Each structure stands twice: as structure tokens, then as C-alpha cells.
Amino acid sequence: MNAAPVIYGRAQNGRLHLGSRGDVALVIDTGFSGSIALPPSIARRLKRTFVAVDTYALATGIEIELPMYLGSVQIGPRRVDTWFIVGDALIGMEFLQRACSSLHVDLDAAVVELVLR
Secondary structure, eight states: OOSSOEEEEEEETTEEEEESOOSEEEEEOTTOOSSEEEOHHHHTTSOOEEEEEEEEEOTTSOEEEEEEEEEEEEETTEEEEEEEEESSOEEOHHHHHHHEEEEEEETTTTEEEEEEO
16 A cells, blocks of 8 residues: 555646556645645656746745646546646545545555545
8 A cells, every 4th residue: 555545646638637557646635735646757758837926835834836736637528627746646625625525545446436516
């Protein structure tokens, strides 16, 4: 089991696809108030639109400014438009609240289930 719950993702057809397969493990980070953070190698493969530069507080308390992009995520049959930043591979609370009605994490079985709205 990973130290934190993860969902796997991959960039395909300009969109981030979340599910059981993928080349990037995105940590479910309930302490991250943003939407989705992606490593540069994945972010470059997405169709995204620059929106603005926003300020984010890191867990250390340091504030940094990062560019914010609009793009889309595919989860099964559902497409969700959302914000992205470039950084560590994280799924934050803004995305979870927008796309999901609940999140189930079974740490013993290493299973993460997003129940979509």
C-alpha cells in the first residue's frame, strides 16, 4: 500500500483520464484546497488554457505564485472541466467537491473509490 491514497491518471487526447490505469499516481490530498496539480510532463500533454496566476499556500506555510490553467478530466463516461496547476501530482478538495458526492478509501485493500455527482 502507498503511504497515501492514490488514483492513477494518464493524458490522452488532450484530457486527463482518471481510473485504475495510468502513468502518474495522483495523491488524494484533502489538505490541498486547489483542484488538480500535475507534473510538467503530464501537463504539457493536455489541452489547457492559461487563466491567471494565483497564490497557493504550501504545507510549510510558504506562499507561492503559480500559473493556473483550465482543462478537463475524464472519469469513466463523465467529463469535468476543472483548474490545473503544475507541481506535485495531487487531487485536491476543489476537484473532489465539484466532481464527487463522496470519496471512499480502503487503506487495507489499497482501494480509492470516487462516487461521482
